[in-house]
Amino acid sequence: MAKCSCIGTYIGDECETNACEGITCQNEGLCIVENGAAKCDCKNHFFGDFCIQHPCDSFCANDAKICSIDNGVPRCECKVSYSGRKCECPPVYRRQKDSSGNFLKKNGDDAKKYCSDQGGFLTFFINEKEHEEYTKTQRENPTDEWIGYTQKYPEDKSQYLTVDNEDAIYRNWADWEPNSKNEHCVELYGEGHQDFATGEMNDLDCVIELEFACRFSQHCP
Numbered sequence: 001m002a003k004c005s006c007i008g009t010y011i012g013d014e015c016e017t018n019a020c021e022g023i024t025c026q027n028e029g030l031c032i033v034e035n036g037a038a039k040c041d042c043k044n045h046f047f048g049d050f051c052i053q054h055p056c057d058s059f060c061a062n063d064a065k066i067c068s069i070d071n072g073v074p075r076c077e078c079k080v081s082y083s084g085r086k087c088e089c090p091p092v093y094r095r096q097k098d099s100s101g102n103f104l105k106k107n108g109d110d111a112k113k114y115c116s117d118q119g120g121f122l123t124f125f126i127n128e129k130e131h132e133e134y135t136k137t138q139r140e141n142p143t144d145e146w147i148g149y150t151q152k153y154p155e156d157k158s159q160y161l162t163v164d165n166e167d168a169i170y171r172n173w174a175d176w177e178p179n180s181k182n183e184h185c186v187e188l189y190g191e192g193h194q195d196f197a198t199g200e201m202n203d204l205d206c207v208i209e210l211e212f213a214c215r216f217s218q219h220c221p
């Protein structure tokens with residue numbers, strides 16, 4: 001008996017049915033017929049019945065937005081000082097000490113340089129969560145300390161950069177700060193300031209010597 005050899009996505013004794021009709025494959029996937037049944041042939045690492053799922057879905061941690069496929073496995077592009085394939089390792093902060101173990105004090109500019117010479121950054125915060133993490137659990141000594149911010153434009157109180165040269169999105173200024181007269185560095189208040197809370201920020205003359213902590217990556221693989 002004669003038999004039709006169907007082409008494309010048509011099936012049936014007379015090739016009368018388009019098996020892919022009504023099936024929409026997403027993300028550039030193509031509907032194909034395999035063993036008489038329609039299925040999506042997914043592209044660009046998407047998978048699932050309609051090519052909607054991707055290995056990067058919900059994969060990256062800590063606000064890392066960029067995820068790509070590296071040798072078949074997802075990898076995230078982490079925010080500054082985060083590490084690990086999923087960016088699951090947050091930064092660590094180390095209060096700097098001298099050779100006798102006493103907390104080191106330096107002026108604001110030297111503190112920035114000291115941290116960068118060690119492959120880190122003078123501590124700064126990219127969001128409220130980091131600020132809270134530092135002030136509540138990682139701050140080794142709750143005294144006034146330098147943090148890593150600079151004015152974006154001279155004598156402009158409205159915009160700051162973090163020491164990795166990004167716009168400072170998160171700031172926690174004390175009331176009336178920054179007041180900015182000859183104050184080009186930024187400190188984090190320690191305990192004991194009348195009217196001001198621990199963890200608030202204040203712009204301050206860079207020549208003053210304060211303690212400081214450096215922010216480092218844990219270099220997780």
Ligand SMILES: [Ca+2]
Nearest residue numbers: 179202203204
């Ligand atoms: Ca000030």
